[in-house]
Structure formats: C-alpha cells, structure tokens
Amino acid sequence: MRIIERVTEMQQQAESWRREGRRIALVPTMGYLHEGHLTLMREARNHGDEIVVSIFVNPTQFGPGEDFERYPRDMARDELLAGEVGVTVVFAPSVREMYPDGYQTFVEVMEVTRPLCGRSRPVHFRGVTTVVAKLFNIVKPDAAVFGEKDFQQLTVIRRMVDDLNMDVQIIGHPIVREEDGLAMSSRNAYLTGSQRGAALSLSRALGEAERMVHGGERRGAVILDAVRSQLGSEGELRIDYAELRDPDTLENVTEIRGPTLLALAAFVGQTRLIDNRVLPG
Ligand code: PAF
Numbered sequence: 001m002r003i004i005e006r007v008t009e010m011q012q013q014a015e016s017w018r019r020e021g022r023r024i025a026l027v028p029t030m031g032y033l034h035e036g037h038l039t040l041m042r043e044a045r046n047h048g049d050e051i052v053v054s055i056f057v058n059p060t061q062f063g064p065g066e067d068f069e070r071y072p073r074d075m076a077r078d079e080l081l082a083g084e085v086g087v088t089v090v091f092a093p094s095v096r097e098m099y100p101d102g103y104q105t106f107v108e109v110m111e112v113t114r115p116l117c118g119r120s121r122p123v124h125f126r127g128v129t130t131v132v133a134k135l136f137n138i139v140k141p142d143a144a145v146f147g148e149k150d151f152q153q154l155t156v157i158r159r160m161v162d163d164l165n166m167d168v169q170i171i172g173h174p175i176v177r178e179e180d181g182l183a184m185s186s187r188n189a190y191l192t193g194s195q196r197g198a199a200l201s202l203s204r205a206l207g208e209a210e211r212m213v214h215g216g217e218r219r220g221a222v223i224l225d226a227v228r229s230q231l232g233s234e235g236e237l238r239i240d241y242a243e244l245r246d247p248d249t250l251e252n253v254t255e256i257r258g259p260t261l262l263a264l265a266a267f268v269g270q271t272r273l274i275d276n277r278v279l280p281g
Pocket of ligand 1: 028029030056058061128131132150153
C-alpha cells in the first residue's frame, strides 16, 4: 500500500491507472478508522480494481466552536487498518496542500442542505461538497462509497454529482452498528461510559418508531412524540432534531405513505451524534 500526500502525485497515479483501464474506487474519510469505514473499503473492492482511501480532517466543514482541533486522529493505526483490507493508496494531504494560500472556491448545494444538520451546522455541507468535489478531481474515481449514517450528506453528494454532471457512481452503504446498536462513528471515542449508555437511546428510538409503523401507525406527530419522549428520558442527552423526511428530497413528511427517513441528531455531553433509519412505507 502506498501513502500519497501530494495532490499532483495522486493525480498522476490516477491518470496512469485510467490509461491502463483500471477502475478506481474512492472511500473518502476523515480517518480514525473503525469497522464502519473498513466495511466501506470492502464494499469499494466490488466497484474498483484500485481502492483509494482519503484521510483528511477537512477544516472547511467544521463551524466555529466545533471539534476540528480535537477531532481524533491516528494516522499510523489508520494506515495499518487500510493495508489489511486491501487498499491500494491512502491519500493523506495536509490542510495546506488542499487549501493553499489564496484558496477561494467553494461548491454549494442549495435546498437539500438547508434542513436537519444544515440548520444547526450552517457551513458544514458547503465544506463537505467542496472537499468531495476536490477529491473527485484529484483521485478521478469511477465510483465513490459513502456511509448511510450521514444520510443527508449522501443525498447532498448525489445532488452535486447529478447537478454538476460529475462522472462518478455514488454508492451508499448501510449503517454499521456496534453490538449494542450504537451507530459506529469516530466521535464515539469522545463518550464516557454513562454517555455511551445515553447514546444508545438513539438506536432504541429508531427501533421503537419502526415497531409503531409496523403496528399500523401512520401519523408523523405521534411517531415523533414517542421518539422525543424516548430520547428525552435520558438526562445526559439533548435533542438537536428528530424529523421525518422524504428520503430522496428531504422534504418534511407528516404522514407515512411510503419509505420515510427518520433522522435524529442529539448532543450527549459535548458530543453531537446522528443516526437514522428509513421507515417502511
Ligand atoms: O463523512 C465524512 O467523513 C466526511 O464528511 C467526508 C465525506 C470524508 C468529507 O470530509
């Protein structure tokens, strides 16, 4: 496995693979890899001959006061794990390499970035789409794999790819969970023992909502009341949002008539966690 830190070197490598007819699959990450990321890399092997994993904690997607500085990092361990799942190249540029002096270009998707995480993190998706567009230009992937835990992010990236005619196949991969149900996330490393217990109520609330729909409940307000009271019973947890949305357009849903996204975000202590499930129609 090769580690590449320079944009031009990555572009040359990608170009030479393309000339040889090799398919490139990209897994963009911010590192501190866990089983969820490794699952995306295994999935990437179904879509490319050469697997590139980018590891870059992207400053432009963090707002003021968010956790950019303290976001967990462990490059040595990440390289080891990526090597074990058959990654060809880890692309790990510096912030200066990605955003040199004088940098001033951003990619912004409009409607689908406004609700949910976009409301409480106003600059977040602009940073995500900008860095992902840059990664696509640098790595030139045929396919890119993203986790469905960041459901809105996946929707936003699909929109960008369609709108800007980017020639990349976007693959979404289902959420990978710990045995106790907690959705895997690098930010889980911030949680204390009791906070971790509180965080479990997110997946429990999703399960409860799904049972209600299976039981015939269709009223969005009733389902959201049950979800909020499940989350509200945890003293250490503060709800950011609990919403029902159309999984394609992210428009608000008040009555379940087809597959519906139940999206949750909550602060457990200082840590903001998200989780979601597409409820059956
Ligand atoms: O999902 C993430 O880890 C990040 O938002 C991404 C897609 C790697 C862009 O920095």
